[in-house]
Amino acid sequence: MSLRIVVTVKYVPDATGDRHFADDLTVDRDDVDGLLSELDEYAVEQALQIAENSDDDVEVTVLTVGPEDAKDALRKALSMGADKAIHVEDDDLHGTDAIGTSLVLAKAVEKAGYDLVVSGMASTDGTMGVVPALLAERLGVPQVTLLSEVNVEDGKVTGRRDGDAASEQLEASLPAVVSVTDQSGEARYPSFKGIMAAKKKPVESWDLSDLDIDADEVGLENAYTTVESASERPARTAGTIVKDEGEGGKQLAEFLASQKFI
Amino acid sequence: MAEVLVYVDHVDGAVRKPTLELLTLARRIGEPVAVALGSGAGDTAATLAEHGAVKVLTHEAAEYADYLVVPKVDALQAAHEAVSPAAVLVPSSAEGKEIAARLALRLGSGVITDAVDLEAGDEGPVATQSVFAASYTTKSRVSKGTPVITVKPNSAAVEAAPAAGAVESLSVTFSEQATGTKVTGRTPRESTGRPELTEAAIVVSGGRGVNGAENFAIIEALADSLGAAVGASRAAVDAGWYPHTNQVGQTGKSVSPQLYIANGISGAIQHRAGMQTSKTIVAVNKDAEAPIFELVDFGVVGDLFDVVPQLTEEVKARKG
Numbered sequence: 233m234s235l236r237i238v239v240t241v242k243y244v245p246d247a248t249g250d251r252h253f254a255d256d257l258t259v260d261r262d263d264v265d266g267l268l269s270e271l272d273e274y275a276v277e278q279a280l281q282i283a284e285n286s287d288d289d290v291e292v293t294v295l296t297v298g299p300e301d302a303k304d305a306l307r308k309a310l311s312m313g314a315d316k317a318i319h320v321e322d323d324d325l326h327g328t329d330a331i332g333t334s335l336v337l338a339k340a341v342e343k344a345g346y347d348l349v350v351s352g353m354a355s356t357d358g359t360m361g362v363v364p365a366l367l368a369e370r371l372g373v374p375q376v377t378l379l380s381e382v383n384v385e386d387g388k389v390t391g392r393r394d395g396d397a398a399s400e401q402l403e404a405s406l407p408a409v410v411s412v413t414d415q416s417g418e419a420r421y422p423s424f425k426g427i428m429a430a431k432k433k434p435v436e437s438w439d440l441s442d443l444d445i446d447a448d449e450v451g452l453e454n455a456y457t458t459v460e461s462a463s464e465r466p467a468r469t470a471g472t473i474v475k476d477e478g479e480g481g482k483q484l485a486e487f488l489a490s491q492k493f494i
Numbered sequence: 495m496a497e498v499l500v501y502v503d504h505v506d507g508a509v510r511k512p513t514l515e516l517l518t519l520a521r522r523i524g525e526p527v528a529v530a531l532g533s534g535a536g537d538t539a540a541t542l543a544e545h546g547a548v549k550v551l552t553h554e555a556a557e558y559a560d561y562l563v564v565p566k567v568d569a570l571q572a573a574h575e576a577v578s579p580a581a582v583l584v585p586s587s588a589e590g591k592e593i594a595a596r597l598a599l600r601l602g603s604g605v606i607t608d609a610v611d612l613e614a615g616d617e618g619p620v621a622t623q624s625v626f627a628a629s630y631t632t633k634s635r636v637s638k639g640t641p642v643i644t645v646k647p648n649s650a651a652v653e654a655a656p657a658a659g660a661v662e663s664l665s666v667t668f669s670e671q672a673t674g675t676k677v678t679g680r681t682p683r684e685s686t687g688r689p690e691l692t693e694a695a696i697v698v699s700g701g702r703g704v705n706g707a708e709n710f711a712i713i714e715a716l717a718d719s720l721g722a723a724v725g726a727s728r729a730a731v732d733a734g735w736y737p738h739t740n741q742v743g744q745t746g747k748s749v750s751p752q753l754y755i756a757n758g759i760s761g762a763i764q765h766r767a768g769m770q771t772s773k774t775i776v777a778v779n780k781d782a783e784a785p786i787f788e789l790v791d792f793g794v795v796g797d798l799f800d801v802v803p804q805l806t807e808e809v810k811a812r813k814g
Contacts, residue, residue, distance in 0.1 A: 247744070248763050251626045271745065331599060356744065357626075360607045361588065362595035365563065369596045374674030375563060378588055380738075390678075393562075394739065396587060396690070397505060401679035402562060408675075414745045415738050456604025458637040460620065462630050468775075468789050473782070476796025481804025484776060485812065487792040491774055493696065493720070493753050494812045 234289040235384070235406075238346045239279045240337055240367070241272040241294055241309055243302035244357040251357070256452060257459040258327045259357055261299065268305035271352035273419035276309045278412045279350045280420070282384045291315050293344055297325065297336050303435065310430035311422035318344055322439040327452025330358070334366035336450060339443040341371065348389065351411040353378055364411035374404035380415035496524035496580035499573055500547070501566075501593065503585045504530060507537025511693045512585040512647040517545040519612045519650050523619050524580045526657075527551065529573045529664065531566055532558035536661060543659020545652065551576070551664040562675040563589060567596045569666045574601060576664065579640060581619050583612075586644040594644045603639025610649045610750065610771065619643065627744070627767035647692040648750045683739065686724075691740060694723035696753045697772070699742055700735075701727035701765070703758020703780060703798055707735040712802050713757060719809040725749065725769075727759045743768035757798045761786025778802060 245251050249264035276294065283290035294309040296302045297320040306317035320340050328336070341349055349371075354361035361378075368375035376382075379391035379402070389408050393400045394415070422430070440447060448454055474483050488494050498520040503510045513528075520526035528547040530538040535552040542550050551573050557565040570593065574582065584594040591607050598605035609621035618641050623632045635641065691697065698720065700713040710724075717724045726736035728743050742749055744767040754772035759765060761777070761784055769775070770789065777786045782795045794801050 247627065247767075251629070253630065257632075329604065330595070331604060334599070353745070359625075359744070360591065360595075362591050362605065362607060365592035365595050366599055369567075369599050369671075372671060374671070375592070376675050377562075377592065395589065396683070396692075396739065398680045398682045400562075400677050400681075402675055403678050404675040456598070456636060456638045457606055457634055459632050459634045462625075462632045465624070465629055465631055465770075468791075471775075471787075471791040471793060473787055473790070473793040473795060475782075476794050476801050478800075479804075480778070480794040480796045480801040481806075482808050484778070484792060484794050484801065484805050485808035487776065488753070488809070489812060491753075491791075493774075494809050 234291070235286060235348065236346050237279045237282065237290060237292045237348045237350060238341050238344055239275050239292060239294045239309065239314065240349060240351045240363070241275065241296050241305050242269045242355045243267070243296060243298045243305035244269045244355055247356045253462045256327065257462055258452060266301050266304065268308040269352060269356045271354055271356055271414060274412050274414055274416050275350045275352045276312050276314060277419040278382055278416050280313045281417070282382070286384065293318060295337065295340055295344065296320070297333060297340070306435055307430055308422065310433045311427045312420055313426060316433055317435040318438060319435055320438045320443070324440055324447040324451050327455060328450045329455040329457050330360055330362055330366065331456045332450040332454065334363055334370055336443065336445060337363065337367055338370035339445055340438065341367070343443060347406045348384060349409040351409065353411050353413045364409050368409040371409065374408040376402050376404045376408050377411040378413055379410060380413050382410055382412055382416065497527045497577050498524040499570070499577060499579040499582040500526050500528045501570060501582070501584040501590065502528050502530040502538055502542065503587065503590065504534065504538050507534030509538050509541045511652060514545045514652040515647065515650040516583045516585060516645055517542070517547060518653045519645060520583055521546050521655060522612065523614050527577055527579065529570060531569050539659050539661045543657055544654055546655035546657050547659045548657045550659050550661045552661060553664040553666050555666070557668055557672060560677055561673050562677060563592050563596065564672045564674060565668055566593050567600070568669050568672055569664060570597050571600055572666045573664055574640065581641040581643060584642070584644045586646045591644050594642045598639070598642040601639050601642070603642050604636035605642045606634055606636060607644045609643050609645045612643065612645060624771050627763050628770035646748065646750065688717060689721070689723045691723045691725060691747050692749055694751055696720050696722035697725045697742070697749050697751045698722045698755045698757070699725035699727065699759060700730055700757050701759030702729040704730055704735065710736055712799070712806070716755070716802055716806045716809070719806045719813070727765050756786050757802055759786055760784045761789060
């Protein structure tokens, strides 16, 4: 038996940097350093754990859609232990929205061949958290998402989804699309050996024609949503800061009362 | 007037507050038609009518509880076919966003998630979103198909607006995918008796400075004196001091209450992303340099173990 896992990852601007929009209202990627989205590290980690705990022959492929620099995200995942990588890159992809991205990912996953897709819970830039569900809808396979615990055994994926009202146990047959949360387990750091090995691992590059996708199905012009404006949130006006000298709690209560909270 | 579909989030017929907020927003665009699914769907009608639903489409089936997400997508798609609405609004829960996205894909529509405001526009509804850890505000619209938009809790006031609320049963044929992911077990969360974090008017949060699970009792005591929900920073959750369901921040809940009280929280970007849009922010922290103080309307530099209990006593005294 063999198990083919594809992990979808995103290269995002560092959330601790000064993120802003470009003139065409897409995310500016030039002025802030990019990196593998932190939430996707959990997906890579769970894929590697599934591989390590399996008696089957497991291959872990990381897949990203993004500009040239997005290779850095693939390299990071490879250094964590993934076997190979696929980079979908095409100038016509600039400005593609979630619906369009899910099309590209679905075609790429199908071309790569898969039994299991593992994604993070959301990207740290767009933060929509809908791509795994969209991918499952496009592929016509079960969606087993937002898991804080995941197991793969005997052609089945099981896991725990912690919702607001209840914690649910889920089960589906492979092939399936899984997403994991930041509660699924700390992601490993790449070892020196891992970093060296990653340099020799294969990274395939595909463009839209490799995936039989027309330019008019993706990109900013063909997006399903339009951003009309983006404005920087005005800085909050400086508040009152007091040092506690024994009356801090009372002073805070006084402020809350003045604002009619008590 | 055009109709607007509103997906109803309810627990055995008890409608949750974010759905009532959606009805307020839906009335800005058209006539709200509510869609209530699963056990107790019919019991939602009176409340929905009170808040402006002209029609309530209901469907009860075991599939909604037994399988993940897809049965609800099938039902909304059926409702869309029956009504041909101007827009579909869904509460921005984790599940709500997944339902909305799959529905949009089926309809050939765009989807906007986590709107914090919604208004009618010449080319369809315009959604306001708060992005990049709430450092930017964007206005967007769906440019293809029927707009599908999810809206965050606390984005609008709940308003009484009595309407007919005529109950009609919705006819739903489940797709082949509907039974793909089985829910084999469900453990309801234990009720704390406190308001739901994302819906609360006041949130009291604790972070690294709380320094231990047992010390969260003083955060809870302050919350209870104010009738508030309790939140926690990622540092406190990762340390195992408080459950992840209460985490405020990028990978937890994003809240927008009238009042946010941060205790022993430094205010890293991860946390700010989840609370920066709160109307009034106050903080207690030992470190005068903590970035949280850049956000506050009122801050106390001091030991939370002194300040918080004193505040709790004072609140209790003032409330009598």
